[in-house]
Amino acid sequence: MEQEIALSAREQAELPLLGRLHEWVVTVDHKRLGLMYIGGGLLFFVVAGLQAVMMRLQLAVPDNHLVPPQVFNRFLTMHGTAMVFLVGMPILTGYFNYLVPLMVGARDLAFPRLNSFGFWLWFFGALLLYFSYIGGDGLYGAGSAPDVGWFAYAPLTERAFSRGNSTDYWILSIFLTSVGSTATAVNIITTAFCMRCRGMTLGKMPVVVWLAVVVAFMMLLALPPLSAAQVMLLLDRFAGAHFFDTQAGGSALLWQHFFWIFGHPEVYILVIPVFGFASEIIPVFSRKVIFGYQVMVAASIAIAFISMGVWAHHMFAVGMTPAGNAFFATSTMLVAVPTGIKIFNWIGTIWGGKIRLRVPMLFSLAFLFQFMIAGLTGIMLAVAPFDWQLTDTYFVVAHFHYVLIGAIVFMIFAASYYWFPKATGRMLNERLGQVHFWLFLIGFHLTFDPLHFAGIHGMPRRIYTYQPGRGLEGLNLIASIGAVIQALAVLVFVINVVYSLAWGEEAGPDPWDAWTLEWSTASPPPEYNFAVEPEVYSRRPLWDLKHPDDPDWLYE
Amino acid sequence: MATAAVSPIVPPVHAQWNLPRRGRAGILALILTETAFFSIFVAAYVFYIGKSLSPPYPRDVLSPPIVNTICLLSSSITIVLAVRALRAGHTRVFGLWWLVTFMLGLEFLAGTAAEWYGLIYHDHLTISTNLFGTTFYSLVGLHAMHVTIGLIMILVVMLLTAGGHLSRRYAEHTEMLSWYWHFVDAVWVVVFTTVYVIGR
Numbered sequence: 243m244e245q246e247i248a249l250s251a252r253e254q255a256e257l258p259l260l261g262r263l264h265e266w267v268v269t270v271d272h273k274r275l276g277l278m279y280i281g282g283g284l285l286f287f288v289v290a291g292l293q294a295v296m297m298r299l300q301l302a303v304p305d306n307h308l309v310p311p312q313v314f315n316r317f318l319t320m321h322g323t324a325m326v327f328l329v330g331m332p333i334l335t336g337y338f339n340y341l342v343p344l345m346v347g348a349r350d351l352a353f354p355r356l357n358s359f360g361f362w363l364w365f366f367g368a369l370l371l372y373f374s375y376i377g378g379d380g381l382y383g384a385g386s387a388p389d390v391g392w393f394a395y396a397p398l399t400e401r402a403f404s405r406g407n408s409t410d411y412w413i414l415s416i417f418l419t420s421v422g423s424t425a426t427a428v429n430i431i432t433t434a435f436c437m438r439c440r441g442m443t444l445g446k447m448p449v450v451v452w453l454a455v456v457v458a459f460m461m462l463l464a465l466p467p468l469s470a471a472q473v474m475l476l477l478d479r480f481a482g483a484h485f486f487d488t489q490a491g492g493s494a495l496l497w498q499h500f501f502w503i504f505g506h507p508e509v510y511i512l513v514i515p516v517f518g519f520a521s522e523i524i525p526v527f528s529r530k531v532i533f534g535y536q537v538m539v540a541a542s543i544a545i546a547f548i549s550m551g552v553w554a555h556h557m558f559a560v561g562m563t564p565a566g567n568a569f570f571a572t573s574t575m576l577v578a579v580p581t582g583i584k585i586f587n588w589i590g591t592i593w594g595g596k597i598r599l600r601v602p603m604l605f606s607l608a609f610l611f612q613f614m615i616a617g618l619t620g621i622m623l624a625v626a627p628f629d630w631q632l633t634d635t636y637f638v639v640a641h642f643h644y645v646l647i648g649a650i651v652f653m654i655f656a657a658s659y660y661w662f663p664k665a666t667g668r669m670l671n672e673r674l675g676q677v678h679f680w681l682f683l684i685g686f687h688l689t690f691d692p693l694h695f696a697g698i699h700g701m702p703r704r705i706y707t708y709q710p711g712r713g714l715e716g717l718n719l720i721a722s723i724g725a726v727i728q729a730l731a732v733l734v735f736v737i738n739v740v741y742s743l744a745w746g747e748e749a750g751p752d753p754w755d756a757w758t759l760e761w762s763t764a765s766p767p768p769e770y771n772f773a774v775e776p777e778v779y780s781r782r783p784l785w786d787l788k789h790p791d792d793p794d795w796l797y798e
Numbered sequence: 799m800a801t802a803a804v805s806p807i808v809p810p811v812h813a814q815w816n817l818p819r820r821g822r823a824g825i826l827a828l829i830l831t832e833t834a835f836f837s838i839f840v841a842a843y844v845f846y847i848g849k850s851l852s853p854p855y856p857r858d859v860l861s862p863p864i865v866n867t868i869c870l871l872s873s874s875i876t877i878v879l880a881v882r883a884l885r886a887g888h889t890r891v892f893g894l895w896w897l898v899t900f901m902l903g904l905e906f907l908a909g910t911a912a913e914w915y916g917l918i919y920h921d922h923l924t925i926s927t928n929l930f931g932t933t934f935y936s937l938v939g940l941h942a943m944h945v946t947i948g949l950i951m952i953l954v955v956m957l958l959t960a961g962g963h964l965s966r967r968y969a970e971h972t973e974m975l976s977w978y979w980h981f982v983d984a985v986w987v988v989v990f991t992t993v994y995v996i997g998r
Contacts, residue, residue, distance in 0.1 A: 352820045424831055432823040440815045462827060466835035474842065477936060482926030485842065485936075491851045491929050500838060779809045786809070793807060 270354035271769055272339050275361045277665060279336025282365060283329050288732065289372070290324035293317045295729050298689070302722035304710040314706035315389035320371070322392030323412065325646070326508065327419045328368045333654055334515040335426045338454045340665065342430055344760035344767065345448045347439025347776040352432035360425030367418025374411035388412035391704065393505060396486030396497035401479050410479065417472045420465045427458035427465075434458075439759070440777040446798075448758045448781070449532060452539045453518035456546050457511050463550065464507035471500035495560060502553035510549040513613075513645060514542055516653035517584060520606055523660050524588050526756045527603035528595030531794075534587045535781065541580035541587075548577050558626045559633040567626040574624035581617055585610065600754075601675035605656035608683055612648030616641060619694070634704075637697025640690045647686055655682070655735065662739075663753045667765045668746030674738040682731035688724025692717040757782035821974045829981045832944075836985055839940055840992055843933040847997045850928040859921040862994040866909035867986065870945075873902035874983045877976045885969045892972075893959045899979075900956060903949045910942050934993065941989050944982045951975055 257265065266274060297317050300309040309317065343351055351357050371388075378386045388408040390399050399409050434447065434455045475497075477483035484490035486497045525532045532538060554562060554570040562570075588610055597603065619641040623629050632638060655678070662670045696717040701708060708714055752761040762784055763772055780786055780794035847856075880895035914935075917923045925935040955972060958964050964972075 353824060427831070428824055428827040431827045432820050435823050436817045436820045438817065441812050458827075459830075462831040463834045466831055467838045470835050470838035470842075474936065477925065477932070482924075483932040483936065484926070484929050485932060491846075491849050492932075493845070496842065496845060500842075503838075777812070790807065793809065795809065796807070 270350075270358045272343050272351045272354065272357060273665070273767060273769075273771075275357055276336045276338075276340030278361060279332045279339060279364070282368065283331075283333035283336060286324050286328035286368060287333075288736075290321050290329060291729065291732060293321045293324075295725050297321070298722040298725035300706060301708070301718050303719065304708050304715055306707055309706065311706040312389065315391075315704075316387040318704055319388050319391055319394075319412070323371060323388070323416065326392065326512070327416055328371065330512045330646070330650060331419065331423055332364055332368075334457075334512065335423060337515065337519075337657060337661070338430055338457075339426065341661070341760060342433055342451055342454050343437070344763070344771055345451050345758050346434060346437060346442060347759050347772060347778065348433060348437040349771050349775075351429045352437055353429050356425050357429050360422040360429070362422075363425070364419045364422030367415045367422060370411055370418065371415035374408050374415075378408035378411055379406055393498075393501050395501075396475070396492075396494040397488050399475060399479075399497075400487055410476070413472045413476055413479075417469055420469050423461055424465055427461035430454050430458040431462075439775055442778050445536075446778060446781050449521035449535065449538055450515075450518035450758075453514050453521070453542050456542050457514050460507050460511050460514070460546050460549070464504050464511065467500050468504035471497060471504075474500075495557075498557050498560065499554070502556045505556065506553040507546075507549050509642075509645065510545060512650050514545065516609070516650050516657075517542060519653045519657040519660070520588060520609060522758065523602045523606050523656055524591050526660075526754050527598045527600060527606070528592045529598070530591055530595040531782070532587070533590035533593075534583075537583060538587050541583040544580040545577060548573060548580070552577065555624055555629070558629040571624050571626050575621055578617060578621055585614055585617075600659075601670070601672060601679055602656040602660040604676075604679045605652045605659070608679075609649055609652045609656065612644055612652065612686075616644035616648055619644065632697060634702055635697035636693045636701045636703055639703045640693035640697060643690050643693075647690070652682075652686075655679075658735075660754065661760075662742070663749030664760055664765050664767070666743060666746075667749055668742050669749050669753060670742045671738050671746065674734055674741070678731050678734040678738060681727055681734060685724045685727030685729075685731055688727060689721045690724070692720045696721070752784070757784045759783055762787070819970070821970060822977075825974045825977050829977070832981065833985075836940070836988070839933075839937045840988060843937050843992055843997065846929045846933045850930045852928045854921050854923050854927070854930070856930055856934070856993075856998045859917060859923060860994060860998055862990070863909055863913060866906050866913075867990055869902045869909070870906045870983055870986055873899045873906075874980050876902065877979050881969060881973045881976050884964070884966060884972055887966045889959070889964060889966075892964070893956070896952065896956055896959060896972075900949065900952050903945060903952065903979075907942065907945055907949065910938065910945075937989060938993065941982070941985055944985065948975075948979050948982050952979070 266278065269275065294317075296309055297314060300306050300314060339351065339357065343349065374387045376386075378388070386408060388394075388404075388411060390404060390409055390412070394409070394412065397403060434451055438447065474483070474485040478485050478487060478492075484492040486492050486494055488494055521532055521538060552570060552574045554566060555574045558567060558570070619637070623632065623638065623641060659670050659675055662668075696714055697703075699713050699717075701714050701718075708718075749765050751763060751765050753765075754761070759772075759776055759778070760767070762776065776783065778786075780798050782794050786793040786795065876895045876899045880892050880899060883889075883891035883895060923931045923934075925931050952975070955964070955975065
């Protein structure tokens with residue numbers, strides 16, 4: 243039987259190029275779909291990142307005329323929308339797609355065809371967003387790409403104010419990609435609950451899988467409000483409904499509520515997966531068991547719960563009641579408690595460990611510091627009067643980029659260096675990785691540290707230029723230089739991936755001496771993942787295998 | 799662990815290993831996400847109660863669809879009877895109850911269609927008339943869409959039954975379909991309460 247499978251694998255490798263591409267299109271294998279999610283996400287990361295660089299170049303000096311105001315509005319809308327729905331979501335669901343079955347010792351996700359359906363839904367939804375540059379004119383000749391901002395406040399999005407079809411592309415693209423993500427969420431939950439290998443009780447699941455489940459539940463609960471609001475907006479725009487039409491008694495505020503009921507949990511949908519990566523990478527590179535496994539999982543669940551009740555802290559400036567402000571300020575600060583627990587646990591894991599400063603660990607350490615600063619500015623913004631002063635300034639931009647880049651993108655890079663050998667069989671080059679890390683770290687801080695101060699000086703977000711003599715020139719110039727350095731760092735990463743795919747060092751099944759099940763099979767894993775279905779006795783099955791005289795299950 | 803050095807440590811034997819079935823977890827996850835979807839439409843409906851700027855208003859044009867509601871709710875019972883019959887291997891009984899379920903669901907759709915016809919042609923209420931029309935047609939329409947999807951799936955199973963392709967081993971699959979159908983019924987209870995009791 244195994245020989246037959248091996249034969250067919252060799253036959254596949256001998257297929258002509260077109261045949262191999264066809265294999266990728268019709269595949270239902272979780273590993274291929276996961277890689278396609280990650281690859282697609284990285285592609286849009288480059289596109290949306292270049293749009294950010296264009297915006298930074300425009301803002302480098304005051305009274306600049308490099309990017310016209312209309313184009314600037316489209317850039318900021320496309321950059322925000324793409325980075326959330328076309329980059330963050332697919333890359334992280336791609337990792338879950340790839341890792342969850344391997345980590346629970348299963349041969350695929352629970353519903354492979356649903357998985358493939360979800361991917362292609364996401365793929366064509368994503369194309370739809372950028373197709374708006376060609377097709378957004380509609381019959382009106384009014385504008386190309388959407389320019390309403392990533393949270394698209396009503397009534398700006400109504401027919402009367404957003405003519406043409408660019409906003410419709412925005413609506414449909416987000417709707418489709420959200421449905422695709424929901425399919426993944428159903429799959430992850432079912433796989434984790436129904437397909438764990440023998441002996442892997444819920445308390446022995448790797449932290450990554452636990453957090454994948456938490457995130458999947460959040461997707462099931464937080465994405466539908468957005469989809470529902472998009473349906474309402476479509477009805478407004480095409481059927482003459484009045485949901486957000488203020489002239490017929492509709493409420494513009496309702497859109498804000500619906501959007502942020504999705505929008506705030508979305509931040510945690512993006513950041514909790516990278517908590518999982520950190521909880522996997524930090525122990526392996528500190529040569530210690532994760533500190534406080536149960537507390538780690540419980541804290542993540544607590545974050546997920548609390549994050550469902552904090553959405554209106556995005557809306558302090560619209561003038562809610564004092565009780566509303568107090569409630570949302572308090573619940574927002576409450577998030578700091580479980581988050582603090584997690585940071586202490588990661589430090590506890592590193593403490594006294596034999597630290598190996600390889601590239602994944604470097605990115606993880608940077609993540610720890612930057613995520614903590616991002617959390618601290620988050621607490622500052624949770625104070626309602628402080629938020630009134632700083633809402634819609636570059637302070638907010640700097641705060642959430644500290645989360646999205648300083649925490650999430652840094653950990654995505656860490657995970658890329660960590661799992662690339664598993665997926666491809668080759669190591670990413672360590673030296674290029676170091677260059678990538680330091681360039682990206684320097685570029686990130688040059689860009690986003692000064693922007694905090696620009697925001698406190700009163701620089702509003704979403705403006706295409708500013709006047710000289712207001713103390714903003716220096717800060718903006720430094721930020722723009724940093725953006726270029728970050729772009730160079732990403733270029734180094736792309737070169738590293740291409741170079742290592744061809745000439746990288748052979749990895750072998752377990753290059754990091756790690757402990758979870760994905761490292762027990764070949765790199766890259768065969769289509770069926772495990773020749774024999776594994777059986778586990780502790781949270782670190784590979785430790786037990788490597789140390790039969792001192793297995794973990796004696797102490798757990 | 800003095801003994802460990804002498805004799806190799808033998809891992810404990812896993813007596814049994816039972817995990818929940820995939821279909822059940824999948825359908826429950828789907829129901830959870832659909833609940834979140836519906837609750838936003840219900841929230842919008844409740845938020846806009848009494849905020850219409852022009853007539854017609856709900857109390858002037860709406861009357862509770864009692865027969866419809868009875869039909870839809872009883873279809874939840876007949877679908878249970880059908881699945882139970884299939885589990886026992888009585889395919890013919892299953893086919894009968896399945897047909898009854900389908901007819902009851904169809905009656906509900908027909909009743910909704912008649913209600914909408916009256917509202918549109920007699921009371922001149924469309925989705926663009928006022929906020930009541932906007933929220934009413936979107937919420938009730940969303941539910942009717944789910945009934946339609948359920949009916950299509952029930953019809954597919956019915957055709958398979960008629961073709962003699964259905965047997966006891968598909969009891970689990972039909973039960974999953976029945977869970978979706980129960981969900982659609984439960985949503986109707988909420989929609990009915992919101993639209994015809996609280997909102998009128």
